[in-house]
Amino acid sequence: MSLSPDQPSGRRHGLHDLPHPDLQGADGQSARHEDGSRLVHAEASSRPLGSAQPATPAEPQPRGATEHGHHPIDHDEAARRFIAATEHEKMHDERLWDLRQKRDRQMHAIPEWEELRELASAIKLHALANLPEYLEQFETRAKANGIEVHWAETGAQHNEIVHGLLADHGAKSLIKSKSMLTEETGLRHYLQGKGIEIIETDLGERIQQLDDEAPSHIVVPATHKLRSDVAHLFAEKLGTDPDNRDANYLAEQQRQKTRPLILNADAGMTGANFAVAETGSFVVCTNEGNADLSANVPPLHIASIGVEKVIPRMADLGVFIRLLSRSALGSPITQYTSHFRGPRQGGRMHIVLVDNGRSARLGMEPFWTSLKCIRCGACMNTCPVYRRSGGLSYGATYSGPIGLILNPTFDRRKYSALPFASTLNGSCTNVCPVKINIHEQIFAWRKELAEEDEMAGGKRAMMKAAGALLSHPAMYRAAIRTTDSALRVLPHFVAGEFAGVWTKEGRDLPDAPPETFHSWYQRTHGRTGAE
């Protein structure tokens, strides 16, 4: 373990850090197995990434899409800037593709993988079709366990409830673990406006908080940043050595600076990955253990839970927990999988069940099945558009393929261009652990938005021109389901004209084979197509 001279050690902040030589790799390298091989658990990369010799001075971080009220987000414009930042784009692309490959290795080690996906999907569909009953059961059991349960129709209502709870307990400071739901509701800015000190405890989320950026990925929030960006940010905000880009140094600095804030916080907050109706308990998965600190150190624990998170039985977790981290990070399980069923002795626990558009989405055909989503991020890691454009180019809480479906349900006009940030290659659908037909829903949004006249003029014109092609079942099948003809059709009609940037520059598509499957089938089987 190589420590720089200004590394805090000993009893700084009254803490004894007792470093142990086998904890960290030397010289900024990843942690290793005792036999010297690279450890690849959690969100670790399985290989060295990025440039061997990063640029000096460091390449500035490209910023995300510009927002103007409800004006449509211009994903193309932000994506072009991300692609132009070649070091960022290369790292991002390699990093997320590596996570996808790690996921594949986990999948191949589990013979029942496809069966697990089928089960996960069926359990979620059942739960969504019976949500009122399961929510009532969950509430009854949770209350019986000593948890106080609140309901919020909107994000604003949720924020007010949380602030009310903090005020009731005289809480001025709040530590929290990462929660996409609280990103949705804008809790951080709301509470800051109320004079509450709010500290994110996940390293990536803390980086994003210090940089006043939204998370760019639902699992690895700062994955669009290079270590030079973090070094620059920490130097400015935490007073660290600006020239030290060692990830070990940066992470240790953050640990040391955050620990006193954790110890002295008045309240803690987590989200939930799952809520179990049968027991009234909820589950939080993290790699850092920061949710457990947030929940177990302060006297008050508030958990914000989207109403779609409820599953019927404890035993169902035997399906979901096996899929979640493997799909997300290619790690068999998160370092911490924590089950909360009631307040600890002397502590208080509150749950806020949040709708914020979910009940309306449940009534939207065909988009309601997107409520199956368990927020693993596999669709993002595999998506060529996401990997090349970075999560902040979507200008929305949810980026990547799942974001293309979810965001328009919040604001049709603002996110009207997002369903075009896709090649419709179907890879997202293939990796989804709960079998959401993501690419088909993206396509369905394109049609719906075209009909609602919400699209920008140029895209509307192109949609109209190709509308016959894309709405015709035969051509749709050819484009979506047949790999070879999709390669011919998509770049020109879908990716090229609709997604804008995705063929004009920086997009590598394999050459289409000389003959399509359809024509091969016709030629070799001597029949006209059944289409």
Next chain:
Amino acid sequence: MMTDAAMSARERILGALRSNRPVGAHPLPELPHFPLDDGGDRTGYFLAALKSMGGKVFDGRPDEVLGARFPDAKQIASTVPEVAGNRDLTAVAHPRDLADIDVAVTRARFAIAETGTVALPDAVLGVNAVAYLAQHLVVLVDPAEILLTVQDAYRRPEMAAHAYLAFHTGPSATADIEGVLIHGAQGVRSLTVVLASR
């Protein structure tokens, strides 16, 4: 205590979920039991999985392992009779008072071979936060209490019997900066398992 406004929010949400209920039968599937081939060595499978998740494994008497591995440890919190600590977890006024713990020692209620996981309910931790505030965590595991799969774990009665039960699989870890894996993100810097029958 619920206000009237909160009550009506509840009714409105449940009402909307009822009126937007998806059509069609969506039966709850039976859960098949999936086997795992541990090669006839469940303990070995568990230890290998644990190591691949960044956990450490040491042989020997728990108190001797502790002394050899953490010779400089000053503040030791133990909830097991095998190791004598010097901190009383039954007399902690606030969890933050445990911030100076060097090593915490406890015993898993059970373990999971598939993932290399140890299950730590509130009852074995004394104070939940000690498993995260301590710099290092040592967990005793009885080889007879290693379950085969995650599925098996979720059928155990303990899962519905504790206010808090955490699966630990290796130490606190992060790779949020360029995928570089670092142990000791916010919680413990290391997790050491010692096999010890009850």
